[in-house]
Amino acid sequence: MAVQEIFNAVLAFERDRTADLVKEELQKQTDLQLILNEGLIRAMDEVGRRFSTGEFFLPEMLLAAKTMKAGLEVLRPHLSSNMGELMGTVVIATVKGDLHDIGKNLVAMMLEGAGFKVINLGVDVDADGFVRAAEEHKADLICMSALLTTTMPAMAAAVKAVQAYDRRVQTMVGGAPVTKVFADQIGATAYSADAPDAVVMARKLMTDRVHKQ
């Protein structure tokens, strides 16, 4: 079955083939939900499973995420707004004064692999930067990262600013010196300990939010 081939292509990290197969299915007018859920998301769930058992290493996880993203980008313009909402738009960046971005980029890539639309603002982003991006991209979730303990106040300021802009926009924080206690103290919606955790939390936040509406 063709959608199964998409699944296989993602697991084989075949980026171009995945995009082509999705195009083919679109032309054949295959159900969008089927392509998305059975082809792409199920593939990433399998990748996630293999990653958590230690069968897949991180680079494979990232490669799969890139492959999935290639397929999703072909599909995205055709997704109804309902489906788009569930996928969610995430803005992510390292906070002001901090140039460390590897962990943050990991989270960004894995969120993309989970189907989110991710806008990666890079490093050294101040509170204003987060708010403007939230506005411009109609973001559902703002993710903030810091490696330096000295930049944690900037994280607190950014969370505050985002909430002042729109209480419905959710915030998630992470990074080596960040803890759940700190996240709660600064009023962030969520905290994630690592990249896989970030994906789980992001999905949960999106589902909860949809159900609330």
Place this chain on the structure above:
Amino acid sequence: MNWAEFLTAEEMKLVHEASLAILEETGILVRNEKARRIFARAGCRVESESGVVKIPGNVAEEYRKAFPPSFTFRGRDPRYDRTIPQDGPIMITASSAPDIIDPETGRQRRATSGDIAGIAHLVNELPGYDVFSISTLAADAPEGLSSLTRFYAALRNCAKPVRSNTPNMKELEEVLALGAIIAGSEEAYRKRPLINHHYCPVVSPLTMDVESTEAVIYLTEKGLPVYGTICPNAGMSSPLGLIATLAQGNAEFLALAVLMQMVRIGTPLIYAVLATVADMRTGNYAPGAIETAMLQMGHSQMARYYNVPSGGYIGLTNAHTNDAQSGYETGMGTTAALLGGIDMLNMGGLLGSLMVFDFAKVMIDHEIAMMLKQLRKGIRYRQEDLCMGLIDTVGPGGTFMDQIHTLEKMRTTAYLPKVATRDIRDRWEKEGRTEIGFRALKEARLILTRDNPALFEAELDRKILARFTGLEGVAVSGIPV
């Protein structure tokens, strides 16, 4: 003693040349504008749009000639000054952890200035530690006074050299002002700077930041002691290979070292690293891995190639408790680095890589430090030490136990640990089957019950508190015993 070395002389030269090529062809992204101007003035190519600086080989080689061969740490008490490599290997506590294991509850919590005061007192009393790098942050520091709080708590309780970083120029200047009050005057401080500075201005791969670079330039201009640590993380911020990470890290060291010489020729340096290999199963940071030690050894070799002291964060553990993992990770990593000829070991007190300070761990690491220093002393050959006469006198089947020679040497030949057990099992059972963490904490408490000889005179405290309002509330009494 011959160092354990991986690279041949020819290979060191090749690594050096590879680093030069990286600097000349790929370049360094220098985010600090002042630094870019300094590089440009010295003959480097600066790409104005990207901020990438390309350092020509001949420029790097020219400034390399100025690298001084030694670095000195100074403290309040000159008896504790240490110069490397001569006084090496020196031990510096590992630093800036946000959290601490509460010695009462055993739970992890944010560290405070009171913790720093207690740790400083302890380090002052432990001969294995030469320099106190401020072990933790201070969550109780008043707004804008985080560095002053930390340095005040540290300096007040420790007469050995103190070293740490600051997040911005305002806090750095305040710390220097504090130093001047302690020294007696700004001039006295300039003559004998008793605070030592450290930063990580280089963010791998091949980037220099704004704030830390600013601080390094400022301190170098003033002739104040400062050094940086290079931290490539293979698989993430450097290639996933040891020789490649060595070449990149070496390039990053050269960029920083050469910048410092451009600011002020003859600025003392330490070639310090914390080069690691990421655990590619998950991406987790893994400083406890043996590869950290291997990379340290490689960088120490390159430091010798440049005739500068070598050092780094070595002996970190990924373990969260004082178990076998923390024992073998700290023990193996530091031993390998020591045999590789390292001059300065940034180790002592941290669990969970760089995240948590633990009083028991700092005591255990102290014993490891003493063992390492003993190891470096080696076996010295002196004819009189052969004890030929004594061997003959005691003769076949005799005993050395009650000889005068034995009496004379009994406290000095071997290192006598306080925390490690040598008891037979029966006794250990009777005394409660104690684990090392328990015994270590007990030993720490013992030390902390005694008065701290390093404490400031009341008059000095008054001067400092008068100058810096807001510090009065800072807890400086140390941990409860």
